[in-house]
Amino acid sequence: MIQLQDVHKAFGPKQVLRGFSLHVEEGKTTSLVGFSGAGKSVTLKHIVGLISPDSGTVQVDEESIPDMSREQLYEMRRKVGYVFQFAALFDSMTIAENLAMGLIKKGGFTEAQIKERVSDSLGLVNLDGFERRYPAELSGGQRKRAGLARAIAFRPKYLLYDEPTSGLDPVTTAVIDELILKMKQELGVTSLVITHDMQSAYRVSDRIAMLFEGRVLEEGTPDEIRNSQTKVVRGFVEGKPELVEEGTGKP
């Protein structure tokens, strides 16, 4: 289980998280939605220990992330796969090398096992046979899938996705959404998905939380969020800025 409780985080005078709490249930997919700049990526970075909170708690499996040593963080990241907002593949390496790198670092795999794990992971994201390609030879959607394959090569217990479908056409978006569902069904992964795409959020999520003004304004099932009566939530999901303005009382 991933749990953030009353997290505050500021960068200089800018208060980004102001009492943020979220509980990511095991075996489920939770989406965190919110406006650009709301602090969604900052939240994910707290979970993998790239950012420390000013106050509040961040826990993965009951262990406190901000209290971990560098070695403990390294160990923890083996069970938390991170699919970056921009695929973040190494351009000078083939797709197979990109996927194998983490496994080689982790150690304990034979060359044959690594090869098998790489091709299995590519198969799971429908990129069979892409081992020898370079990132520059892939489309945006294929690159996103390769980033996902790299994250699952570890067979992590958790997957954190930062905007897995941004910049993709609706069909490719649906393919990625199917993959997110497949990770849950076939690998039993617990996921936290950051997105601004409500159609995706409705498709993949068991729970949706909306981040607004530094905290979770509302959390519920896709149906509950779709039918929310809260003005800001409705304004966001229906794409109506006037409702957001009314909800906050400020333009």
Ligand SMILES: Nc1ncnc2c1ncn2[C@@H]1O[C@H](COP(=O)(O)OP(=O)(O)OP(=O)(O)O)[C@@H](O)[C@H]1O
């Ligand atoms: N390392 C940092 N130093 C200073 N400010 C930062 C840092 N990281 C993020 N911020 C600021 O925190 C705020 C939230 O950023 P974040 O990247 O979490 O937004 P987001 O919700 O992921 O937005 P988007 O949907 O555009 O990706 C922004 O104002 C950003 O400029």
Ligand SMILES: [Mg+2]
């Ligand atoms: Mg972001």
